[in-house]
Amino acid sequence: MKLKLPLLGLVLGAALFAAGMITIVDSPSAAPAPSPAPAILINGAGATFPYPMYSKWFDEYHKLHPDLQFNYQSIGSGGGIRQILAGTVDFGASDGPMTDDQLKQAKVKILHFPTVLGADVPTYNIPGINQELNFTPDVLAGIFLGKITNWNDKAIASANPGVKFPDLDIVVVHRSDGSGTTYIWVDYLSKISPEWKTKVGTNTSVNWPVGLGGKGNEGVSGLVKQQPGSLGYVELIYAIQNHMTYGKVRNSSGAFVKADLASVTAAAAGAAKSMPDDFRVSITNAPGKEAYPISSFTWLLVPSKIDDPTKKKAIVDFLHWMLKDGQGMVEALSYAKLPKEVVAKETKAISLVM
């Protein structure tokens, strides 16, 4: 059998076109950089969530230090951890801290540096209800465990006085792809619900008791928009940028808090006191009246020993810059900045890079 030539031509043409697009997208240095090749190239890979922030930082930093070029591939947190362990990159990045097991595999000690903060927000589609709803930890855990199945459940109504809920089945929507967003969400559920912790647990993707999976923030929000009665979770940034309605969540001091950049930073400040020296800490359900409970750091992973002195200096200088000037650019991109307690602690920790 033979395929017709036009078909083959079309397929090939499409493939070539796609390949061309990928090359263009993948190499930001190729198109807009007429300047001579930089002397020092520092490679990093990892989390996709902070990618817009990192590429802005690396771009700004390159303008200040034209001899220095950071190259960051947003291949996912898992990939970032694998590559830093394998030593194929100069630094990694992850939305979840490395586990003790993973740290043991490392040839040199790996340090965690929090860079910015993110948060997850509950988003829903209930016909006739447009206001911001209040969610208690029990309600969120109950819904995601499949125990609360209808919007007219008493537990939902009691947190939302004055709102009339319809008799409508709840459709849970979660991420189908492994992601830091899921990690934060289930980490929170594990903290507030012992049942979730034993039955489901925390990871970048889990064995969901109920629900439909959507790929990416856009997949989840697309399903929520289309499906009456649905409840899902998306990144705060995504919700802000797309002007979505999302609910408040009751924090550990009993206040219903709406996620915004200030309340997420407040969560980090609340957790700062009890923060371990290696910064590997989950700040979900953090103490503090203003703290939004479903928040998290994202980290840069830097080896404690860098053999090349020019690379070492470049990375150390960048970390200092990131904590000072870099933090000033954070909120323009809808990320929450680090609280000053954490900045102070991190500035000290940079000296551990040798």
Place this chain on the structure above:
Amino acid sequence: MADTPITAARTRPSGRVGQFIHRLRGGDEVAHLITLMCAASIIAVTVMLVYQLYINSSLPRHKFGFEFFLGRTWDPVSGDFGALPFIYGTLVSSALALLLAVPLGVGAAVFLSELAPPRISTATTFVIELLAAVPSVIYGLLGIFVLIPILRKPVMPFLKHTLGFLPLFKGPIYGVSMLAAGVVLAIMIVPFIISVSREVLLAVPVEQREAALGLGATKWESTWQIVVPFARVGIFASIFLALARALGETMAVTMVIGNDPKISASLFAPGYSIAAVIANEFTEATGDLYLQALIELGLVLFLLTILINGLARLVIIATTQKGAARG
């Protein structure tokens, strides 16, 4: 067809060197070598692929053994991995796609090759081949924004009301479902079936048709009883090509299938496919067992494809007892 070498040109000159030069000049040896290398490289790639999949999935293979195929749990937290829901989802969505696409595709191919005026046939074929080149993410988006709303509003409630007594059409209606995946896949593979089947039907010697018509057959009898059976091997080949694409399709499926690794008799329920779960979870898979379980799923998909291709060969062998045209 390659078994008739041109021997006339081979007037053997004496001596090894002379022979070598002669062959070089003739180009046969060179062509032989180059094409051999092309063929061998394909085999090598396949072997390397299987080898890598096998080597990099040793942890779950040792931990779960054959249970991996039968396990229904996929729990990255506790490290318990079973492939059955994904195998089920892959097979059911592909079967559903074939069920919808084969009658449509073969019917269209018969029309285009036998009945349509040549100008319409050429124009339509061009459009169909264009469809084959559309990236799958486009089909996925089409599925989410066009197909699923249509399924959710008139189609699925209608099926539920009329055929709801069957377990296939029971349960809540979400839109994203095994049915949606089957329909999107059907749309994606129809162009392959039409394009290849049409070629095969056109390759049926015109004498066959003339003989049938000469014996008093109607146009339809000649087409359906002579031409289509004559071309059936090629038509089967087109179907299996389409099936291979359906089994391995990733992006469009994950966008509409609902991504829930559960086995449900209802086509309205969400499901999951092997290719979709690999694409979804690979980038953020931390931990060796988790990563290797995903790689083993890749191996399972490969085995599944081999199995189905083997089955396809058997079908073709069983049906080629009588004379048939190869495309």
